[in-house]
Amino acid sequence: MRAPTRSPDELRKEISALKRQIGKLEKTKRACEQAQAGWRESEARCQTIIDAIPDGYVEADLAGNFTFINNRICEHLDYPKAELIGANIRRFQNAAGFQKTFRVYNQIFKTGKPCKSFELACLRKNGSQKIFEVSASLARDAQGRPVGFCSVSRDITERKKMERALRESENRYRMIVENINESVSTMDLNLNYTYVSPSEIRTSGYTPEEAMRTPPDKELTPESYAMALGVMAEEIKREFGGGPVDIHRKRSLELAMYKKNGDLYWQETTTSFLRDENGQATGFLFVGRDITARKQAEKDLQAARDQLLQAEKLSAIGQLSAGVAHEILNPLNIISLELQLIQEMKNLPRDVSEELSICMAQIDRIVAIADGLMQLARVSDKKMETTQINDLIAGILTLHKAQLMIDKIETVVRYQDGLPEIPMDRKKIEQVILNLISNARGAMEDRESKILRIATDREGTDAIRITVADTGRGIATEHLSKLFNPFFTTKAQGKGTGLGLSISYGIIKDHGGRIWAENNSWGGASFYISLPVRRTMDVQAP
Amino acid sequence: MKKVLIIDDEEYFCRALKKNLELKAVCRALAATTGAEGIRLARTEKPDLILLDIMMPGMDGTDVAEALLADPATSSIPIIFVTAIINKEDVRRNAGQIGGRTFIAKPVKIEDLIKRINAL
Numbered sequence: 098m099r100a101p102t103r104s105p106d107e108l109r110k111e112i113s114a115l116k117r118q119i120g121k122l123e124k125t126k127r128a129c130e131q132a133q134a135g136w137r138e139s140e141a142r143c144q145t146i147i148d149a150i151p152d153g154y155v156e157a158d159l160a161g162n163f164t165f166i167n168n169r170i171c172e173h174l175d176y177p178k179a180e181l182i183g184a185n186i187r188r189f190q191n192a193a194g195f196q197k198t199f200r201v202y203n204q205i206f207k208t209g210k211p212c213k214s215f216e217l218a219c220l221r222k223n224g225s226q227k228i229f230e231v232s233a234s235l236a237r238d239a240q241g242r243p244v245g246f247c248s249v250s251r252d253i254t255e256r257k258k259m260e261r262a263l264r265e266s267e268n269r270y271r272m273i274v275e276n277i278n279e280s281v282s283t284m285d286l287n288l289n290y291t292y293v294s295p296s297e298i299r300t301s302g303y304t305p306e307e308a309m310r311t312p313p314d315k316e317l318t319p320e321s322y323a324m325a326l327g328v329m330a331e332e333i334k335r336e337f338g339g340g341p342v343d344i345h346r347k348r349s350l351e352l353a354m355y356k357k358n359g360d361l362y363w364q365e366t367t368t369s370f371l372r373d374e375n376g377q378a379t380g381f382l383f384v385g386r387d388i389t390a391r392k393q394a395e396k397d398l399q400a401a402r403d404q405l406l407q408a409e410k411l412s413a414i415g416q417l418s419a420g421v422a423h424e425i426l427n428p429l430n431i432i433s434l435e436l437q438l439i440q441e442m443k444n445l446p447r448d449v450s451e452e453l454s455i456c457m458a459q460i461d462r463i464v465a466i467a468d469g470l471m472q473l474a475r476v477s478d479k480k481m482e483t484t485q486i487n488d489l490i491a492g493i494l495t496l497h498k499a500q501l502m503i504d505k506i507e508t509v510v511r512y513q514d515g516l517p518e519i520p521m522d523r524k525k526i527e528q529v530i531l532n533l534i535s536n537a538r539g540a541m542e543d544r545e546s547k548i549l550r551i552a553t554d555r556e557g558t559d560a561i562r563i564t565v566a567d568t569g570r571g572i573a574t575e576h577l578s579k580l581f582n583p584f585f586t587t588k589a590q591g592k593g594t595g596l597g598l599s600i601s602y603g604i605i606k607d608h609g610g611r612i613w614a615e616n617n618s619w620g621g622a623s624f625y626i627s628l629p630v631r632r633t634m635d636v637q638a639p
Numbered sequence: 640m641k642k643v644l645i646i647d648d649e650e651y652f653c654r655a656l657k658k659n660l661e662l663k664a665v666c667r668a669l670a671a672t673t674g675a676e677g678i679r680l681a682r683t684e685k686p687d688l689i690l691l692d693i694m695m696p697g698m699d700g701t702d703v704a705e706a707l708l709a710d711p712a713t714s715s716i717p718i719i720f721v722t723a724i725i726n727k728e729d730v731r732r733n734a735g736q737i738g739g740r741t742f743i744a745k746p747v748k749i750e751d752l753i754k755r756i757n758a759l
């Protein structure tokens with residue numbers, strides 16, 4: 098080969114062209130070097146950023162093999178980077194988990210649309226599970242062909258755990274609330290129900306929905322409603338009054354409430370404020386417990402105490418009375434004899450003998466009172482006979498039928514069949530029932546409808562009950578506790594001695610029974626006698 | 640005419656009862672205001688009937704009755720207890736017979752007493 102010959106001019110030209118070329122290339126090279134440095138810098142920055150974000154970042158090929166991951170992923174899965182690069186997602190999931198992953202990514206691949214926020218469970222190196230919230234999209238090359246996926250994952254294992262714990266505690270709480278006998282309800286500060294527990298159906302017979310619809314003034318007696326409102330107003334005032342408050346304070350109320358069927362029951366309601374996380378009151382919480390049985394027990398206890406007190410009072414009064422009666426009867430006896438003497442005198446003016454009969458009649462009144470007084474003291478000498486109470490009552494009514502008819506009293510008797518015979522002093526029990534009938538008659542004197550109801554009942558296995566009810570004027574509340582006191586009477590001077598019920602009380606007590614009175618909801622009063630049935634065990638063997 | 644002995648610590652009672660009985664001329668009446676005096680009179684006078692109070696100071700009615708029954712001279716004389724410490728209702732109901740004894744309650748209705756005396 099032979100080099101073409103060039104002229105020096107040509108050569109010079111060529112050289113300077115080459116120099117320019119070199120200069121250009123060097124410029125390009127510098128630019129390239131600069132660009133490379135820049136790129137490297139930005140790649141490093143990118144990596145730093147990617148490693149710094151709290152989320153995991155993964156690039157994978159279309160088969161699910163990891164091609165790029167940030168450090169967070171290594172932490173999340175607890176594998177070194179080298180072990181993760183090239184590994185398939187399948188390795189970190191169980192079958193069910195992978196199935197789901199496949200479905201999601203397949204969808205992304207098919208539609209080309211990113212999928213935001215799906216849950217993905219992975220197994221760490223030590224076998225424990227981590228749950229991620231993942232957003233993923235399709236990665237494409239310069240030509241727009243899909244080449245893989247990029248995903249951002251957030252570790253939500255803790256959150257999930259908390260959510261589950263919350264759900265569990267909520268369930269547990271709900272289970273408790275729904276199964277306890279206490280009824281739980283909440284109200285906002287405007288006193289609208291926000292929650293009523295299902296146990297409400299057991300306490301009041303209302304479903305929670307019904308209870309929420311029922312205004313509180315329909316659920317509570319007027320007195321209890323007023324009391325509850327008062328307490329809540331007081332607490333609201335205290336809470337928002339600006340003074341120091343105890344945010345754990347509670348108030349307990351005993352409320353008389355109506356069941357759905359209208360029955361009255363007693364609830365002990367403990368109320369406190371519901372508070373948000375800042376301790377700010379947002380409503381009321383009520384926990385109610387049925388205390389009807391306790392209330393009844395308290396009432397019974399009180400009644401028993403009253404009866405005891407009454408009994409003590411009676412025996413003291415009885416002894417005193419008998420003495421007084423004796424002292425009165427003796428001089429009275431003399432007066433009586435003197436009067437009878439005068440009555441027999443010859444030639445008495447007519448009006449004088451009239452006045453004398455009035456005196457004699459008044460003596461009879463004093464005698465009746467003194468007799469009553471002596472009976473108070475004298476309840477112990479009983480003549481016990483085994484008696485069928487129904488027969489005893491029937492006997493009394495046969496004797497007094499006529500009188501009751503004259504008084505236009507309708508008598509309704511209901512005998513309970515098969516009542517056990519019980520030992521009693523027939524005469525005395527008769528006297529008690531007669532007292533009650535006579536009082537009922539008195540109470541119905543000026544009434545239009547006069548109905549005397551007498552009933553016998555079984556009271557459990559241990560007692561029988563006699564009820565004498567009337568449609569009379571009833572008993573004033575303030576008198577209920579005094580009825581059985583000696584000399585307590587509301588009758589006009591000379592009409593009543595006020596001894597009938599106290600004697601009856603003594604007799605019934607002496608039989609080991611109870612006597613008490615109540616007003617009827619339909620008007621009038623009812624007197625009840627409860628007499629114990631002696632069990633066969635107590636009967637002495639022959 | 641029958642002879643009735645009244646034993647009662649109340650002097651006015653004795654007097655009034657005596658007067659009542661005599662006014663009606665049913666019987667002759669004697670009175671004693673203590674148990675001891677009553678027993679003495681019972682022995683000496685041999686009455687057909689004794690009306691005996693129970694609540695008396697010293698020897699009370701039941702003591703007197705015991706003494707009278709213990710003495711053959713007086714043991715056959717019928718006794719009626721006249722007392723305020725018995726319930727009239729009980730007396731009425733049992734026709735005066737309670738625990739084998741005969742009672743009349745105070746205040747005494749003279750008609751009732753006369754019936755008893757006549758029934759002797």
Ligand SMILES: Nc1ncnc2c1ncn2[C@@H]1O[C@H](COP(=O)(O)OP(=O)(O)O)[C@@H](O)[C@H]1O
Nearest residue numbers: 536537540571586587588593594595596597598
């Ligand atoms: N069935 C009744 N209805 C209303 N009040 C009654 C009834 N029974 C008794 N009472 C009240 O109890 C009082 C006391 O009764 P009681 O001891 O029998 O005495 P008395 O009948 O002599 O007044 C009566 O005066 C009356 O006020």
Ligand SMILES: [Mg+2]
Nearest residue numbers: 535536597598
């Ligand atoms: Mg009465």
